[in-house]
Amino acid sequence: MFKRSHIIQTQLQPAFELAQEHVKAGGELLVHSFSNGGGIQLVEFAKLWVRKNGTALPMRAQIMDSAPGKGGWKRSHAAIATSLPRNFFTKFFGSLAIHLLLFGCFLFDKIRRVENVMVTLSRLLNDPGLFDVKAPRLYLYSKADAMVGPEEVEEHAGEAATKSRNVVLVRFERSPHAGHIREDEGKYWGAVQKAWNREAQ
Numbered sequence: 001m002f003k004r005s006h007i008i009q010t011q012l013q014p015a016f017e018l019a020q021e022h023v024k025a026g027g028e029l030l031v032h033s034f035s036n037g038g039g040i041q042l043v044e045f046a047k048l049w050v051r052k053n054g055t056a057l058p059m060r061a062q063i064m065d066s067a068p069g070k071g072g073w074k075r076s077h078a079a080i081a082t083s084l085p086r087n088f089f090t091k092f093f094g095s096l097a098i099h100l101l102l103f104g105c106f107l108f109d110k111i112r113r114v115e116n117v118m119v120t121l122s123r124l125l126n127d128p129g130l131f132d133v134k135a136p137r138l139y140l141y142s143k144a145d146a147m148v149g150p151e152e153v154e155e156h157a158g159e160a161a162t163k164s165r166n167v168v169l170v171r172f173e174r175s176p177h178a179g180h181i182r183e184d185e186g187k188y189w190g191a192v193q194k195a196w197n198r199e200a201q
Helices: 005-024 035-053 073-081 088-112 117-125 150-161 185-197
Strands: 030-034 061-065 137-142 167-172
Touching: 005 035, 030 035, 030 185, 035 061, 035 117, 061 185, 117 150, 137 150, 137 185, 150 167, 167 185
Parallel strands: 030 061, 061 137, 137 167
Antiparallel strands: none
């Protein structure tokens, strides 16, 4: 979340080279990202692709699991808190530290007059200069997700649809963040397969 663009792109270089070799050989890409962290990596991958090849990232289908969210205070706190050890000390003082971190990030953005990283992410994920608009996009999300709200995903999907994207939304009812496959494996992989086959949902 806090790494600079060029550092992420350097780390993605091996994956980029493999994907580029696959496309040059006539293969197609299924682009499948998870959560906002995965979205950030995907955007940097697409930027790298544009810089190296001069075209938007070519995709047969794009799957977005549990993303994007707007990075609201409560949901951001929930996302970071999941990595804390499960004991009273870290739960209490860790939670306090997370609030301080979020306040620091908020203040830092205000002082520098830059938009929040999650706002930037949402905008770039719908940038036709980065992602091929002809590829169908599947959003997999949950009503019960504590980190990325269903309304956030649906809003982003609506914006994508206005840019001539073929958008499909598949909502789960009880699954946690990035855990939808555990609610209904058939529903999850069936939706992915339909996106790959470019079938109507």
